[in-house]
Amino acid sequence: MFPEFIDTRPLRRAVDEGLNWVVRNWSDELEAAASPLLVLLKAIENLLVAMPWWLIIAILVGIAWLATRRWQLPVVVLASLLFLGVMDLWTDAMTTMALMIAATLTAIVVSIPVGVWMSRSLRVRQLVTPVLDLMQTLPSFVYLIPTVMIFGPGKIPALIATIVYAAPPLVRLSDLGLRTVDPSVMEASRAFGSDPTQRLFGVQIPLALPTILAGINQTTMMALAMVVIASMIGAGGLGYQVLQGIGRLEVSRGLFAGLGIVVLAIVFDRITQSFGKQLQARIGLAEGR
Amino acid sequence: MTDATHNSDSEYAIAMRGVTKIFGERPHAALALLHAGHAKAEVQAQTGNVVGLDDVSLDIARGQIFVVMGLSGSGKSTLIRHVNRLIEPTSGEIVVNGTDVLKMSRDELRRFRRTQVTMVFQKFGLLPHRSVLDNVAYGLEVRGLGRRQRLDGAAKWIETVGLAGYENSRPRQLSGGQQQRVGLARALAMDTDIILMDEAFSALDPLIRSGMQEQLIQLQQELNKTILFITHDFDEALKIGDRIAVLKDGAVQQVGRPEEIVLKPANDHVEEFVRDVNKARAIKVRSIMERGAGEGCAVAVPMEARCEDVLPLFAEHQWVGVADASGQQVGRITAKQVIRALARHTPGSVALPEAPPREPERAQERPIRSPAESGSITAEAG
């Protein structure tokens, strides 16, 4: 047995009281800070729920066609979305999709600049990397319950939890993509007298775009992976259906809702991957040099 | 001896003084060792630092193609990158068009790279996500030119290098030779005085390479740029260079005109290159001819003619005349003189004949400098 050096209870009590203090005094400000996120999420959700189902299907099938220019993916997307509708999972699927889209958009807005910053500065990279490790491995419930206490249950903590979990891959891949741009192209750009901003926007970002898109693909998938956990703090959607299935031992409900999540994952994974491949082909990185 | 004053430097396009580059953690410790006279390998063993360049001093006159030649690890790629300061030296001075590059601020350096010196790379360095036209226009875009202006400028140079019709292709759709022509057009579009070419043709097939070399020579006749050209191919150096510097282990072995290097290699290292070269092509007849109008000859060759041009004529004639541009005979040559020149040559025995006057449009040549002095070349004021 490890010898007991300090009594951890006062330490833990201090942390708990600290949290209570934050809830009592800072909840309003923090809620206000998070309200733009809620507005975004609600706007997307209302839009998706209000739009007629055939229109949503048409748009997603259209995007799938644009991404691949072949008929296979649009058919898969069509079949998948019809499955959701037929199994009476449409509204839940739209709620989940709204959460996923809002989380991905926010993650993109936050992560790519951080990735850019990391690629330019070793110090920043050294500081940010452990934070990313923490975000990806700390069990969600550890920060979820405090988040519920601060923001209240429901969409905001669900969104925050999803972003915390889903953003790190995008940060890492943005950083990687920008740093591993062909050094001879970077050298040529420097030799012609470019400044760092010109290099960033003219050379690095366009050439790193396939890697960044891979990051977005990962973020989307991880956002969907959080769906069930999000429902455990009141987010609703397909995750809640799965939770009900587990809790009430209604295997069929859990199964079909789970398949619904898989369906959404397939649709968005294929679409984002296809855009990535298209971009790679245009840039010419797919063919070997 | 010419003194390295600022005034005389400004007559050179590029003047390098004592440039030393040491790669590693503590370059100055290694620098001290180097100055104390230790060899590159010793310095590396003692400090773990690699000597890239060892006290290189070169003068590059305007309007000439200056070739720096050497094997891998000789420091030639490092040297060329000092001129536009892609690499910072450990010590030394580099003066371009009268200004010390090493003292420039970041902004001045960027302006310098945008207006005075440009570069062509061995691996082309093209932007894969842009069309050929946009690639050629890239330098102008960095300079800040408007869209219409830079695309028009780029289009003109695309035609000049012979890629008309490929404006909208992507680099990956072009062959190696075509891609390098894009690189060349990009550099030419900058309209700078100085062009740095880092093994620009080394990644190309032999036939394509020949074609590019010829095109370069042709362009140079029209444009008269100062070109610093890096290569490991001696034949290439002889073909296109007005002056050649040979580097080994970061130190200059010999500097001179192609024929000087071929006829009088300064040490064993240079001799090794010379051994394999096609001397008949390398040596121009005017270097070894008998000067003076002399008796008229039945046949004559122009002053630019090489030995290989004159050899077939000896089957019929004993004497072949050498005529200048106006047709006047300025010298004559026999088979014996050619044979003597082409024969295996040992360093340090024959004095180089007086260098003939250069053609009017070329700049006055300065005396040859060579640290590997073997006492054989007598400096002649040009």
Add this chain to the structure above:
Amino acid sequence: MILKSGGVAAAMAVALLSLTAPAAFAQENEAASCGTDRTIDIAEMTWPSAAALAHIHATILGVGYGCDVAIVAGDTVPTSTSMLTRGTPAVAPELWTSSIEEQWNKGIEAGEVVDLGDAITDGTVEGWFIPRYVQEAHPELVTAEDVIARPDLFADPEEPGKGRLYSCPPGWACELSTSALYEAYGMQDKWILFSPGSGGALDASISRAFLREEPILFYYWGPTAILGKFDAVQLDLGPVDTEVYACNTDPACEPAGKTAYPSSPAIIGAAAWLATEAPAVAEYFSKVGLTNAQISELLVYGDENMADATATAENFLKTKQELWTSWVPDAVAEKVKASLS
């Protein structure tokens, strides 16, 4: 001669004694032994009192009786269903049978499961609560109908204009009963029935509201740490109608009706094989009921000392020895006491 027959008699007496003595020993050992080699899995449900009880019983059975015990996760519906159909887990130390009454009774009749006794001896509390400070500010809020008429007071932050009623996580019996009441009172227009998704989230939501002194309408039950910590008043849901309640908690039964939550029995439910194969264990369980007050003490300890179920159980065993030693024979008690460090 007499000596010889006496010797024979003595020998026989010794033989007889030695025969009975081991039997006597055996009896006493049996009282302190498990009685079965089968693993006894004990359900640890997701609320604190049930979790602590699971660990208390696991320690006593494992260390004291030498049983092979295992703690498995559970909740009211999954655990009871599993017990009814597969005979596992072996025992659920705090099973609330109000919402599974029909299946449970059928199981008992069919001999699949047994009711070993009451886990909470003086009844439980279930209902809808609001904070006392809300009632003080609005003294007219006494019955459920009073509150239902005021959705504006308990506004849903995500759906402005509607009120929010905090219900239970899925899988809890109260989820069904509360949803049924939501329908029966016709709350769909003006109220959102909000499921927090997990027990932790429900507790966090309630704590948050009380910390910020905001109004909140929520389902809850006792004995619990939350009701012990926060001053909440129970709303009057009218009289109890057991038939209506039974229909409310049956997903297949329509329509929902109004009723208060009956005081649910919280029993110790076990698979039938436990009673037949390990009678000593079954007898142990028949004695282990605790009152509301005793359970509250457990929970308060856990809350104030940030103790998890294991630590709460250990503390109980250390500090409440007069209480639990009465459940077990001395030999078992000694063994358990010895193992507490």
